[in-house]
Amino acid sequence: MSSINLTIDNMQVQVEPGTTVLQAARQAGIKIPTLCYLEEINEIGACRICLVEVQGARTLQASCVTPVSEGMVVRTNTTQVRQVRKMNLELIMSNHPQECLTCPRSTNCELQQLASELGITEIKFAGEMSSYEPDYSSASLVRDPRKCILCRRCTSVCENVQKVNAIGPQERGFNTIVAPAFLEPLGEVSCVNCGQCALVCPTAAIHEKDQTAEVWKVLADPKKHVVVQTAPAVRVSIGEMFGLQPGSVETGRLVAALRKLGFDRVFDTDFTADLTIMEEGNELLQRIKEGGKLPLVTSCSPGWIKYIEHFYPEMLPHLSTCKSPQQMFGALAKSYYVEQAGIDAADIFVVSIMPCTAKKFEAGRHEMADSGHQDVDVVLTTRELGKMLREAGIEFSALAEEEYDAPLGMSTGAGVIFGSTGGVMEAALRTAYELVTGETLPALDFHAVRGLEGVKEASVNLNGTTLNAVVAHGLGNAMDVLERVKAGHQYHFIEIMCCPGGCIGGGGQPIPTNREVREKRMAGIYNADQGMVIRKSHENPAVQALYKDFLGEPLGHKSHQLLHTHYMPRNRH
Amino acid sequence: MAEALTCDNRLTQEYLDIVDEIIKPYRGQPGNLIQVLHKAQSRVGFLPREVQVKVADGLGVPLTKVYGVVSFYSLFNTLPKGKHKITICAGTACYVRGAKQLINQLKEDMDLEPGGTTEDGMFSLDLVRCIGACGLGPVVTVDDEVHGKVHREKLTKIMAKYKEE
Ligand code: SF4
Numbered sequence A: 001m002s003s004i005n006l007t008i009d010n011m012q013v014q015v016e017p018g019t020t021v022l023q024a025a026r027q028a029g030i031k032i033p034t035l036c037y038l039e040e041i042n043e044i045g046a047c048r049i050c051l052v053e054v055q056g057a058r059t060l061q062a063s064c065v066t067p068v069s070e071g072m073v074v075r076t077n078t079t080q081v082r083q084v085r086k087m088n089l090e091l092i093m094s095n096h097p098q099e100c101l102t103c104p105r106s107t108n109c110e111l112q113q114l115a116s117e118l119g120i121t122e123i124k125f126a127g128e129m130s131s132y133e134p135d136y137s138s139a140s141l142v143r144d145p146r147k148c149i150l151c152r153r154c155t156s157v158c159e160n161v162q163k164v165n166a167i168g169p170q171e172r173g174f175n176t177i178v179a180p181a182f183l184e185p186l187g188e189v190s191c192v193n194c195g196q197c198a199l200v201c202p203t204a205a206i207h208e209k210d211q212t213a214e215v216w217k218v219l220a221d222p223k224k225h226v227v228v229q230t231a232p233a234v235r236v237s238i239g240e241m242f243g244l245q246p247g248s249v250e251t252g253r254l255v256a257a258l259r260k261l262g263f264d265r266v267f268d269t270d271f272t273a274d275l276t277i278m279e280e281g282n283e284l285l286q287r288i289k290e291g292g293k294l295p296l297v298t299s300c301s302p303g304w305i306k307y308i309e310h311f312y313p314e315m316l317p318h319l320s321t322c323k324s325p326q327q328m329f330g331a332l333a334k335s336y337y338v339e340q341a342g343i344d345a346a347d348i349f350v351v352s353i354m355p356c357t358a359k360k361f362e363a364g365r366h367e368m369a370d371s372g373h374q375d376v377d378v379v380l381t382t383r384e385l386g387k388m389l390r391e392a393g394i395e396f397s398a399l400a401e402e403e404y405d406a407p408l409g410m411s412t413g414a415g416v417i418f419g420s421t422g423g424v425m426e427a428a429l430r431t432a433y434e435l436v437t438g439e440t441l442p443a444l445d446f447h448a449v450r451g452l453e454g455v456k457e458a459s460v461n462l463n464g465t466t467l468n469a470v471v472a473h474g475l476g477n478a479m480d481v482l483e484r485v486k487a488g489h490q491y492h493f494i495e496i497m498c499c500p501g502g503c504i505g506g507g508g509q510p511i512p513t514n515r516e517v518r519e520k521r522m523a524g525i526y527n528a529d530q531g532m533v534i535r536k537s538h539e540n541p542a543v544q545a546l547y548k549d550f551l552g553e554p555l556g557h558k559s560h561q562l563l564h565t566h567y568m569p570r571n572r573h
Numbered sequence B: 001m002a003e004a005l006t007c008d009n010r011l012t013q014e015y016l017d018i019v020d021e022i023i024k025p026y027r028g029q030p031g032n033l034i035q036v037l038h039k040a041q042s043r044v045g046f047l048p049r050e051v052q053v054k055v056a057d058g059l060g061v062p063l064t065k066v067y068g069v070v071s072f073y074s075l076f077n078t079l080p081k082g083k084h085k086i087t088i089c090a091g092t093a094c095y096v097r098g099a100k101q102l103i104n105q106l107k108e109d110m111d112l113e114p115g116g117t118t119e120d121g122m123f124s125l126d127l128v129r130c131i132g133a134c135g136l137g138p139v140v141t142v143d144d145e146v147h148g149k150v151h152r153e154k155l156t157k158i159m160a161k162y163k164e165e
């Protein structure tokens, strides 16, 4: 189709048909402020901040929902446009609490930034304030409806990307609120704690449950031996909290920063990611050999686990019984590690740094206590860690790189790629191939399972038998794959990650997390993999030693006791 | 046919069966949500949680959406209606002639608010748009009986009469 010519601020612009005025302006390097708009996710024209003048139109038009047309003449910067945008923002602010000084999103809030950019210097309309109370019922997230501007970005993500529909617009008029049905507490509905809503919220109306105080407290307690584990995806995003580029691999500085904060040992979840490959890989081979339940589905992602428990309980037997790497780590820290280090298991405190809000819920599951203590004590998101480092005055980008502690800090490239969609599958294939064929893999990279496509399939020949693998990320895509399985598709192994992009796009990651940022972090993950000396889980010497000295063999008695779990069906409503 | 429910919050199996009947032709058709809610309300009298859950699962609509619709449109109610249904005309004429004071009076005397039902399940109150009896304003109807030119004492008397029944 031929392209469309229009004029924006006296510039001739040529774009594809179907482009919106907003996109056309962006392509031409002209900035139009937006608030409710979120590319590919929320394009509903609700806030009317993005208004522009279109010659011949009676009123100002919302550029985010106005398609371009041939010969259109647009002005984005007239006195009227600026005044009306400003007034619309002032109306939104009229019932917004003026709490920036104490707000968790301060300096990272789109509303705050917009108020500054549009030059708001006084509150003109002081309206009635919403009387809805904050909701602290969820283990992962806090809802603060007073700060909600009803942009609906969160409900779009929850409905269209995750297809959970835990929250939506309720009631009407001044009482309108974004909440679960019947305004029930978030912790009591089928919300999976993925935090994708928090990731897209422009304000502090939905945010992670802040547990930094608990960690400060225990770091100051000399009787506690405090160990920390870092998830694979954190090393490629933590830099963003300090102005570095997304995808910049900051493993060494992350370790240094955690030591500076006062952790007694800095370990790596990548270690138990390698261990997961040993357990889950063997589980897969066993199920294939013994005619067990197939396809086998991965169980690393706690949002995904809660989703299947609520929405597909009949498919729970497909799940791997492996705990997630975070939980395997906790169980080992409080058994194997304390035994080796000669520490009383009651005196060790395990903190996780995760890209994920659902990990907070997972750590609190009561069955996750096989060491005799809760496996993991506190989970902090990447964002919370960033805040702690700032509070401690640690200049992240000035730190010299340091190494993880042994033995639970030893890992491989296969462990790192757990942080991206397709990574668990690729790591499993690297190991399964060599275990089954007894030969060395000719090429380590499985490109078919990489990238941001929603559902990715691959078939691998293992000594004559074909292994059909499929990878999905984002729960909407997960649902598609489950329906394919129900319809009789023959898969052997399925990797599912709750969040779009996998953990690099997790609900606890720095804001913004959009497509471009996800791509950069993903590239960072594969760079980190390339940079590792060992890139296959079964070659991790610390994992080999763990089996030799403590666990025995994969799927052995001790493994079952410490590293495996069970699931529970939950109601949908 | 079962009579519309009044004061009890729990639904009997009979009503749940009726709701199932209503849903049946629309199974898996999310587009018919409002229509189905209408039918359910006209048979059951109100839309408690369990009815909304049935509609959600039956039509394949998320419960969040069902409640979103029910709580958005004022014609849907989630609480049972009282044994006697009071309506007060909130048209301009009735309003300027004292409808507002009558609404306040019901709030003070019986803790009854528009859209609500009294504790004992005897009365529920709704506001209606102009019913075209402006000359008689303010107009109060109780069930099918219309009372015109209502003022404080008259309203007290009317309520007393129904309470005695
Ligand atoms: S949400 Fe944003 S604008 Fe509102 S109080 Fe917090 S920082 Fe300020």
Ligand code: SF4
Pocket (backbone or CB within 6 Å): A141, A154, A157, A158, A162, A164, A165, A166, A167, A190, A191, A192, A193, A194, A195, A196, A197, A198
């Ligand atoms: S955490 Fe996930 S499931 Fe829960 S409300 Fe937010 S987007 Fe929906």
Ligand code: SF4
Pocket (backbone or CB within 6 Å): A147, A148, A149, A150, A151, A152, A153, A154, A155, A178, A197, A200, A201, A202, A203, A205, A206
């Ligand atoms: S909670 Fe946040 S994302 Fe959701 S509607 Fe409110 S302001 Fe928008």
Ligand code: FES
Pocket (backbone or CB within 6 Å): A033, A034, A035, A036, A037, A044, A045, A046, A047, A048, A049, A050, A051, A062, A063, A064, A065
């Ligand atoms: S950004 Fe266009 S209407 Fe909100």
